[in-house]
Amino acid sequence: MGQFGRAPDRKTLTPKLEEMLEIFSGISDRGERAEMLIELADQFKEVPEHIARRPFPEAHRVQRCESEAYVWAELLADGTLKYHFAVENPQGISARAMAVILDEALSGTLPEAAEAVPADICFTFFGKELSMGKGQGLMGMVTLLKGLARQLQLARERSGQ
Amino acid sequence: MSQVQASSEIKERGYKNAEILVSTDWVAEHRNDPGLRLVESNEDMLLYPSGHIPGAVQVDWTGDLNDQLCRDYIDGERFAALMKRIGVTPDTTVVFYGDKSNWWAAYALWVFRLFGHEKVKLMDGGRLKWEMEGREMTREVPAYQPTEYPVRQRDDQKIRAFRDEVHQHVKAGKKLVDVRSTPEFTGERLHMEDYPNEGALRGGHIPGARSVPWARAINPDNGTFKTAEELKAIYEQEQGLSSSDEVVVYCRIGERSSHTWFVLTELLGYPNVRNYDGSWTEWGNSVGLPIEKP
Structure with a gap:
């Protein structure tokens, strides 16, 4: 069996992410799932100009994502992170939904919180019908976010904060 | 217009x-x-x-x-x-x-x-x-009066190919078109990252297949199909296909190759093109079937 059905270890997840996972885990109806994800996608806010302007740097581009998604992590004064996203493909609605999920679940937490998030968490939100190509892109968003958080965490550790 | x-x-x-x-x-x-x-x-x-x-x-x-x-x-x-x-x-x-x-x-x-x-x-x-083009879109799902439609059994002979048929096709030296991306064709990419069990055990392509990624048939700016002349330049002048050929097209699960099947069959008028929907997820994992690498 592949890893699609694997439940993430919720003990190490943020309470908000745990709560969102709980909600989505209970959805068996595809229509209801789609409706909830579209509602999330409708809340998408693009990266503010003080963080990034077009053309967005390649270092922030999600690999293997056909929706041309970008991710940034902003270190706030209290040591927590605020995550930002851009989705350049107008049809990238799943990427926009995933961005809102990650922002809601992880913004305002310390960098370590991102470390606990498994990349395949997207399958819990989007369901097992998620195509291989789409799953690849959404997992890429999580992977890049974790990498950016890790970089900031290491920088913080090096500076002794 | x-x-x-x-x-x-x-x-x-x-x-x-x-x-x-x-x-x-x-x-x-x-x-x-x-x-x-x-x-x-x-x-x-x-x-x-x-x-x-x-x-x-x-x-x-x-x-x-x-x-x-x-x-x-x-x-x-x-x-x-x-x-x-x-x-x-x-x-x-x-x-x-x-x-x-x-x-x-x-x-x-x-x-x-x-x-x-x-x-x-x-x-x-x-x-x-x-x-x-900014055309009208809606979220309203229409409901239509249910119709009567006769039960017709699938005809899997003319435009669909199965594994053993493809094997015979290979042995006969007939034409195959692999429409996957170049890294998939060369075997550089076997599967999606982190999901080794969801791809194929082997990387490469079906012996004798020509590599023509599906997207070459479209104009990337708006997704429209290229002209017949441009398509012939790709499939015929460059890849040596001819409308008299028996051709099998394949990809990973048969969806991208449906696009190329459409191009060859409908836009260029090839009468004998079959889509192998088992594609690489079947061929790449099958015991006893040969593969080819560049």
Whole structure:
């Protein structure tokens, strides 16, 4: 069996992410799932100009994502992170939904919180019908976010904060 | 652009069966015609419910067209039930469109053809072009009067190929087109990262296959098909295919290759093209089947 059905270890997840996972885990109806994800996608806010302007740097581009998604992590004064996203493909609605999920679940937490998030968490939100190509892109968003958080965490550790 | 201009613009591209391709203008003018049904088929399950062409119904490649227990398509009874649900009769002209430059729309069209539904068309440029042109979209899901549709068994002989048939095809030295990306063709990429169990055990391609990634057939700026002359330059001058060839096309699961099947069969008029939907996920994992690497 592949890893699609694997439940993430919720003990190490943020309470908000745990709560969102709980909600989505209970959805068996595809229509209801789609409706909830579209509602999330409708809340998408693009990266503010003080963080990034077009053309967005390649270092922030999600690999293997056909929706041309970008991710940034902003270190706030209290040591927590605020995550930002851009989705350049107008049809990238799943990427926009995933961005809102990650922002809601992880913004305002310390960098370590991102470390606990498994990349395949997207399958819990989007369901097992998620195509291989789409799953690849959404997992890429999580992977890049974790990498950016890790970089900031290491920088913080090096500076002794 | 008027309907006549739109139609003539497609006709001027020199396709063998130009009638099968319709423009976004044509769809805008004809979408409410009796006897016509718009069908959206996407990879992304969120796209249709987030907005679609008014009057369009959704046909989902996993939920509607594939058997849920056997790796195969639905049978005649379930196809008839699907047609009844979306209000299609044997006389209805079904116009397909979708995301990814009509990957899944071409796949759905191909499956409809397996059941002998011949009145099919594809909207050139797909969903992206319609959206780029700022045309009307809605989230309202239409409901149509259920229709009567006869139960027809699938004809898997003419346009579909199975593993053993492909093996014989290879042994006979006949033409194959691998429409996957170059890294998939060369074997550099076996599967999606982190998911080794969901790809294929071996990387490479079916022996003798020519590599022509599906996207070469479209104009990347708006997803429309290239002209017949441009397509012939790729498939014939460059790859040595001819309309007299028996050709098998394949990809990973048969969806991208449906797009190339459409190009070769409908736009260039090749009479003997079959889509191997088992594709690399079957061939690359099968015991005893040869593969080739560059």
